[in-house]
Amino acid sequence: MERVLIADDHPLVRDGLRTVISVAFDRCEQFEASSLAEAIEIVEREGDFDLVLLDLNMPGTTGFGGLAAMRERFPSVPVVIVSAAEERGLVRGALAAGAAGFLPKSLRRGAIVDALKLILAGDIYVPPFAEALYDEDKEEADIRRRIDSLTPQQRVVLGLVVVGKLNKQIAYDLDVSMTTVKAHVSAILSKLNVFSRTQAVILANRVHFTANPVVPPHH
Structure with a gap:
């Protein structure tokens, strides 16, 4: 991972993620934003990012509005939702809106690193508490394909x-x-x-x- 944008309005959260990334990904250039407008401005100015870590609730956005805005403007940039809320419905909504993963803020450092590596390899990260739900969604999508x-x-x-x-x-x-x-x-x-x-x-x-x-x- 060479370039990552951490978008969160809490400096403590940004610091924590920055430390985790610095230790795990050598020479990774990190950018920070404290609002959705700032995040969009940085990606527009700086060009491609390997990952954008986007807080679910940030100034300038509600619900999955921020994720939708990022996906629409920068479809090739993987956006990972970071949230303090651990609700299955939120995970389902984030993945349905095109997130590359859902990172609960309660994850241990090692688990955050594993999740980011998984996403960088092109996979989607689903937190353990929502895995069964994700499998169910995949099965239902498969049934719909067959019926189609x-x-x-x-x-x-x-x-x-x-x-x-x-x-x-x-x-x-x-x-x-x-x-x-x-x-x-x-x-x-x-x-x-x-x-x-x-x-x-x-x-x-x-x-x-x-x-x-x-x-x-x-x-």
């Missing part, structure tokens, strides 16, 4: 399977043959990587999947 691979007709069929309709009823609703419905169901199970309709329903429910309602053709 379905054709529009397969999505409609999956929606009907989810509400408990049998093949016979689905064939009637869609005005197609039983063979067609069975082919759709087989394709759905294959794309979702499951073996049964029940498993398909469980996956769909995990991500609150609902298909567009079917307007039954006139028989």
